[in-house]
Amino acid sequence: MPHEQTPAELTFPVEERFDGCTLRDFIGRMGVSAGLVRQVKRAGGFFADGRPLRTCDRVAAGMTVRFALPPEPPTTVAPQDLPLTVAYEDEHAILLDKPAGTAVHPTLNYADGTLANAYMGLLARRGKAGVFRPVNRLDRNTSGLVLCAKNAFAAPLLAESAEKWYLALLEGTPPAEKGLIDAPIGRAPGSIILRCVCSGGKPSRTEYQVVRRCGRYTLVWARTLTGRTHQLRVHFAHIGCPLAGDDLYGGGRGAIARHALHCGCIEFKRPADGQTVRVESPLPPDMAALAKCDGDLKIL
Incomplete structure (x- = not known):
């Protein structure tokens, strides 16, 4: 699957129903968290049609509100060139299929070789910067899907919608x-x-x-x-x-x-447009052998 670029800037066209809303209310309706609003204000601010906007200013139908995503915070997770299965990816989300025996994050007992190290290695191979933002976490010996947000805008939206x-x-x-x-x-x-x-x-x-x-x-x-x-x-x-x-x-x-x-199935709403995405992961061989099936089981 070709990878999707993470946007450096977000744009939100103002529809007629939002005409006259304050910028604060409008971007809140678009899913921008209060914490991200504060970061954007510190990092460069909001713009519409080439001019800066304050959060108390009102937007008008036909405007396009733009803002740059703030720089990613520093991370101590070292990139490693490890095998990594990407089950789904778009510009805001990436879904990884974790094997049993792999820790999600580095810990005292598992300092490297983790899913986080593998993800940072993937970013390094792509020439990208970023941090590892898992929305769900699995025990080291639990296999399956781990949903990750690619940026600070997507993280709370994915966390709220993921099943x-x-x-x-x-x-x-x-x-x-x-x-x-x-x-x-x-x-x-x-x-x-x-x-x-x-x-x-x-x-x-x-x-x-x-x-x-x-x-x-x-x-x-x-x-x-x-x-x-x-x-x-x-x-x-x-x-x-x-x-x-x-x-x-x-x-x-x-x-x-x-x-x-x-973790055999995750469903979530895409931050870009609110469309529902549903991804399934087949039963791994060790469980499939005991269950006497081929692993391809659908949610009932």
Whole structure:
């Protein structure tokens, strides 16, 4: 897939319905965040038809509002020439397909070789500057799609619109073909890593639907309605169906070397025009082998 250039300048034609709005209201309706407005004002300001505009000025139908995106902040993430699968790309967003075993960000234990290093390497090969802005994050051993914003304008819009679905391979059989797990999650006593269902935890809700049963395993689509650490892993263990390979939460490691979880679908609105984009990623070979399928599974 040919890559899309990241714009250095954004333009917004003023339609008749916005005639007479203040610039502040107009660009807010276009999805420009208050934080970005402040950055643009410091970096050079807004213009229409060749003249500068203050945010309190009014716009008129037929104008085209323009502004330069502010320079990218410095980053400490080193570019590395690593394999990287780009599942989708436009001028504001890029969707990366992360393999299991790759950390998203550098950490004390994984200082390099991360998805961030690979992305910065991609930018370096293209002769571009930028920073790594993931909208969703996956555990190191969770595979699948990671949506990233290419600029400060796109980041909040993508974060607001993104919907994610996961494929999870469970040990055992859930109590119903389709269900909602509504159980609060908090830290497990004495651990900074483990989470558990507990009365004092934060509200946590997970939807799931069975895709296929395959011997001792069940493949499900799942979606988190809240964003808790380890939510899917904890919730499925709570109903007696831990993820295959998830020895942290009661799953067995005999058949697969990592917890069997894959971000298989992301849907979001394109920042440029609000059109919905939906991208799916096939089930990776280790999970497909246990599920006895070819990996090409569609959302029901």
